[in-house]
Amino acid sequence: MPPVFNEKCTACFKCVEICPGDVLREGDGKPKVAYPDECWHCGACMMDCPADAVRLDLPLWMRPVTKRVK
């Protein structure tokens, strides 16, 4: 379920402020994904996180399909 917040989160809630889809809310000590189905996976939360505390856990069906060439 994207995004995922790790222990580095300082609960500044910058991500909650800027989330383009309004899917985040202030949770207990860290943000919570209030509307996970509406996440656009745009990465704005990760981009603006001052603590490097966000990763995007892309659902399996959205992951690029690749082939190792080299």
Place this chain on the structure above:
Amino acid sequence: MTKTIKTDVLVIGGGLSGCMAAINAADHGAKVAIMEKSHTERSGAAGTGNDHFWFWDPEIHHRRGWTIPDMVRDISFDGEYGKTKGGLMDQELLEIVAEGTKEAVDNLESWGIQFRYDEIYPWNLQYEAPEGEKRFRIVPQFQSEWDTLNYDGRDIKRRLTEQCLKRGVEIYNRVSGTGLLIVDGKVVGATGVNMRTGEFHVFKAKAVVMATGMDQMRLFRAQSGDWFNSQSPPYITGDGEAMALRAGAEVFILQAGKSRNAGFQYFRNLSRSSGTATTCYPAGRFVNSEGEVMIRHPAVREPLRKRREEVERSIAEGKTPFYLDLTDASEEEIRYVEWSYGHEGLCWVILEIMKDLGLDFRKDAFELELEPTGKLSGGFLALYIDTDCHTNLPGLYACSPVQFAGEVAAPTYVVLGWRSGEKAAEYAQEAAEPTLDAKQVESEERRVTAPLNAEDGHPWQEVNKEINNIMEEYKGYVAGWNLPREDAEVSRAGLENCIAQLEKLKAAEMKAEDPHELVRCNEVMNLIDIGIMMVKAALEPEQHERGIWFLGRQVEGEPEFRKTPIVIKYPSKGDA
């Protein structure tokens, strides 16, 4: 719980175009407010960046003998891109856009966005600059001339937000526009609702600029199967167009169409197009399953015919799937692509995802999603503006979406935003103090907040899915117009049935559990209004003269954008 705001110019939508409009309206002395559904720092199609910008430089291009009319002709007819569009663009507006691009770049640069570099690369346009002066990284991009800049645009929305605030523009984030307020045929403001608090907002304004974005996402079934797996923001749901329609504005409609060739634009699974088009310059190759290079690079002037032939041949030979493959590129080229990805919306995040999944452009080829010949694509609706960005409604200006000038994306919205801000501010200076109609405001508040107050009703997702079903039917019936004449009546009955279903859906009660869902419910209501308008327009026989459906017609000889489209006023019964 109602908040009332008084301003000279209200901008609805704080994306690229809306911020530009607000900045320039303020520079022309207006008091300005932005009503933004999301947050201006990261909202809109350029929310997480933009790395390419079509532009005309009076020195560089003039010296190369490349004029603005050349550029407009190229993108409308001649260039590889133009050939796919066949004149479906408003060339007068495009000329205004082209003329405004250099000023736009100068402004953006002065606000802290880097456009010029000490180092340019062999694949950039080599041009002379005075000793010690930094140069643009200019690339060819579907066009016949080198007229696109690559630049550091990741934080363009943050910089624009700073410039708005610096000028005292009041930004109302998380407030979604719901309706235009009209008194004596003039636009006197708009209403909105806060997506987090539910607070109803009433903006009293002398002029309104509509800048809600370039799409009606979630009107049609998403190609990916998921509304939120998309190239354009899935939150751009035609709110501005629906508001304007309800107020009687004229619109431009591109009807659903049928593709004539097989193609691809997205990664498999990940519905994002810039990473497989503009942003992989100069290293992205399209290869078939045998590793044979079909297209050296999509953004360079490879003849479109060749591209089609290569794709069709590989399909016929069973050499599928296709891949975006950078593995034979030099390290320097790959670094350039990674820089571009780092600044283009939705591409920076792909680099991050690649890190997590252990993927590398140097080693891995990315599968592309094939689109079959005859695929039906959805329609598009936009506000119809004159060259001053004015709609037919006094006091209502628009910059995004507007009739088919938007195909060059960011530059269109930056320049038309800028222009609409200036024109709206000038209009506001002359306009009388607006007076609101209290009854109108009251009934609008009732209409908008109904799902929150409803005891029972359908969740927005349920209604949205049914809209998709109906619009899929419409796509099929529109394609039916391609059939012999005797089948036309079948399509007509089908289209009328679509309208009846949409009207029925409009009457269905919705239920929102919170203000966030309330806004989603309103988006869905807007999509219904847009759908009804689009299907009604498809019933007008005059427009069915081309393979691509639009409110215009192909004249003898060269196709041209028609300046006087057929206008069907909402909510009439479809009278032309």
